[in-house]
Amino acid sequence: MSDLDYDPRQYEGRLDHHEDHAPGDEPEESAGHWVLNANLGLLFSVILTAAAFGVAATRVVWGPAVADALIVLAVAQMGVHLVFFLHVTTGPDNTNNVLALAFGILVVFLIVLGSIWIMDNINQNMMPPTNQPMEMAPP
């Protein structure tokens, strides 16, 4: 066991009073805060999920905007999960986690949007204009 492991509070049952936490790990005096967080997270998630299924199933939202509305709801729900289930906060002790998360989001956007952009461009440039679409080709 390294020196890094040693923390005298560990053996006095007082470790919970550190002012810092990893994502998903927020030392507390009691379980109450965790239960409250879980309940709030479930409440918001249920509302957002129901809204998403409702938007997809009904004509409440103007047809061409349905996909955008669904994506907005999904991003909102991901935020709810990050805050209430993964316990990502704005606290100074969470700086490392938030920076890593920001970098992860950047990479995800580069991969997804870059792929869509490039492949769409290739699609438009490579398809001979006289050809029928693929699904029309076989008899």
Place this chain on the structure above:
Amino acid sequence: MSGVELPASTEALRRVREDPHRLGHVGHARAPALGAGHGETGPASKRIIVGYGFWLFLLSDIVIFSCFFAAFAVQRGATAGGPTMHQIVDVPRVALETGALLLSSYTCGLSFAATNAKNLLWTQVFLFLTGLLGLAFVLMEAQEFYGLAMQGITPQRSGLLSAFFGLVGLHGLHVTIGGLWLATMMAQVQLKGFRREIIHRLICFNLFWHALDIVWIGIFTIVYLIGSVPA
């Protein structure tokens, strides 16, 4: 380090007073907390480091998922004369799957609340419920895949279906492996109790399970719900 430390209960009161919303902010005049890894207070404690390391792993896992999402987005129209997403989406089943996974995320959070309170029974009860809901999710997804395969809708059929089965199947595989991990964690908690390294593993398992739910949000939105809307 000063030799004067407040008793634990006073510390708790001070914390609630200074940081009522548990954002982790402390007064600017105060020195940083011990073990937070800030400035001269020494290296971060092991559970902070473990959580951060696993967080990095999860982010890299999400990058892998984003590649599958990108493939699906690119292949959306590549039906090759086969079925479109609109024809294979079964919205009520997706709603059930979503409900099962969301509830399992909830019970997983409650299990960690019980872990924090050092309550073995409730930790195990909520972990068990999490596992049951995860199992229900995997079974529903397997049934969906089986039903599609019976109609000749397999990954070989078209680019769209390759991307669809790849993305949804990868997530299902994660949930399955997460379920095996959960079972071993239940055994470890039972046999070894709330030892420090066991709690670290529970932290990691919690992060993993919640991250899977976040990925599922993307899947049910982009693959299923947007796919269910007639183009």
